Amino acid sequence: MSKHHVSTTINGEPVEFLCETQQTLLDVLRNELNLTGSKEGCASGDCGACTVIVDGRMVCSCLMLGVEAEGHTVTTVEGIAQGDHLHPVQQRFLEYAALQCGFCTPGFIVATKALLDENPNPTESEIRYWLAGNLCRCTGYDKIVRAVQAAAADVRGEKAA
């Protein structure tokens, strides 16, 4: 069958692409649109490395077909910073060294942005439950949680600790 023509908005820009049915949104982002920030870890929705925000909700882009993006708004890790100005989540992940190999980091950044958009004052328990769908095999999570707490304070406009 011929490819699907899909019109969508990605990181604030109107984007059109062609894809086959079995191509996931992650395949399209990485292989058709050259947005390689989103990573493929497990390809089964367990690891969260492919996390993107669709219409304000975070999803695993490996579990969504590219063709399903028709008419929807997608934010990837490439769309989190404002130009050269890092988002507080990105800045705090750097400062707190909340990463080692970095493969899971784009997913954590996007998931944390989605959390703070919904709840800028999460408890540690809420942070850990929210990020339960993002796996990191390097950090032991503690530095990630501290970075999220610091970013949350930034988003709330509190003076940095």
Place this chain on the structure above:
Amino acid sequence: MSSLNYAAPKTAEEAVKLLAGASGLAKVLSGGTDLLVQLRSGRLKPDLIVDTKQIPGIIGIRQEGGGFRIGAATPGVDLEANAALKAAWPGVVEGVDLIGSEQIQARCSLAGNLCNASPAADGVPALIAARATCTIVGPAGTRTALVESIVIGPGRTSLAKGEFITEFQLPPRPAHASDAYLRFIPRTEMDIAVVGAAVNVVLDAGGVCQDARVVLGAVAPTQVIVEAAAKALIGHTLDAATLAAIDAAAQAACKPITDKRGTIAYRIKVAGVLTRRAAAIAFARARGETPATTH
């Protein structure tokens, strides 16, 4: 190059026509959180995917006649966000809320969780305990069925070719009624149930049980309705003898397997414990209390 077709029909009739008319394997897509994994692994090789999410009413929750109508493809996060639904059917909502991560919650649906037909589906036991029904459309028209009639074995449903679920219905709630769902997994989040237990009760003003339903998951090829446990609850408060009786009834109803998540003996033991604990939560909620839950 690829022979996999995709359609996103705008009406249920059109979707039925596509599903019934497909020459090869046709699969219904709601949230895709199971379907895409099966596609990717090669376990399923469909010729057609019919995305139901464009069908009017298939996403959304409506209160009607004291009960609730939940669109079949409504994502889990919408159930969790609906305060009225959560107040009336907290067990149904907490079961769905246990499916996967926040990422999965943005996509996973009741229809998908049910029709994937896993014995361990977290969204299903509380629906059955609630005596929930579903609307099924198909080539022969529209019919209504009890949720408990859908799953007939691991990965198998009673739906005929061309049929799919458009909506779930939860009945009206009398006073002093509530439900609870608990599952056991070896970690805190993101695993598949070793055992799940749902308890739905109606009490009288004095706290004596008038009606009950107890349903177990992950301890048999399909969800198990434990009639003996319901019988042991009705006419009683949750005293020590009643708790012992429902524990024994739940254990007796299990026909589990041994796998990497638990042995037969372990699953049977845990089924009794979870039934007692879920009953305690359901009774407390029905009395208007807010019991502490883990999540």
